[in-house]
Amino acid sequence: MTADSIQKPPVLPKQAILAKLFHWANVVSLLIMLTSGLQIYNANPVFGGRGGLQIPPIFLLGGWLAGGRDWHFFGMWLFSLNLLWYGFYILISRRWKRRFVGVNDLKALQIGKNPKRKTYAWHRVVYTAIVPILLLSILSGMGLYKPAQFPWIVEMFGDWQSMRVVHFMTVPTVMVFAIVHSLLALKVGGAPLIESMFWRRLKIEE
Secondary structure (H helix, E strand, C coil), X not given: CCCCCCCCCCCCCCXXXXXXHHHHHHHHHHHHHHHHHHHHHHHCCCCCHHHCCCCCHHHCCCCCHHXXXXXXXXXXXXHHHHHXXXXXXXHHCCCHHHHCCCXXXXXXXXXXXXXXXXXXXXXXXXXXXXXXXXXXHHHHHHHHHCCCCCHHHHHXXXXXXXXXXXXXXXXXXXXXXXXXXXXHHHHHHHHHHHHHCCCCCCCCCC
């Protein structure tokens, strides 16, 4: 057996623990907001009014409208604070240069010949595109939560119903992002990279 044939144990990158905490907090908070949001939706469906499509109770959290609202706002604060601290983290650590799309990524998509480089570029495009969607979700959610305190938010969307539709449509958008984000990660690093986002130690070099 040669030295080259001995597989070295994976190295834990410095950001791994924080990245894992960020992903786990996102999973928990998004699951809470999704199930509690559907509980709120059942009280007065966005599409079809009170006679609209009802979601089965097995997919709901809160038991009733007030309970759904309480859980939804708890998930919202958890999600928002998680995004806030992680935003400060990538800003201070200057990791935003590797997380968000840049001119070189756009050039790679247009004239690049390296498939792996293009995959990284698409990953950054998707990562960047989700930021305004998340801000839109939080903004419209604040308008639904406190319309009297933030009437200007309601006015931005035109009226209450339009704001509800926008807020509701951010849900499938975030779900599509999660799917695309995972598929691109699988294409770059396979299952080990996905596992490294939550529990496995892995060092990925670009």
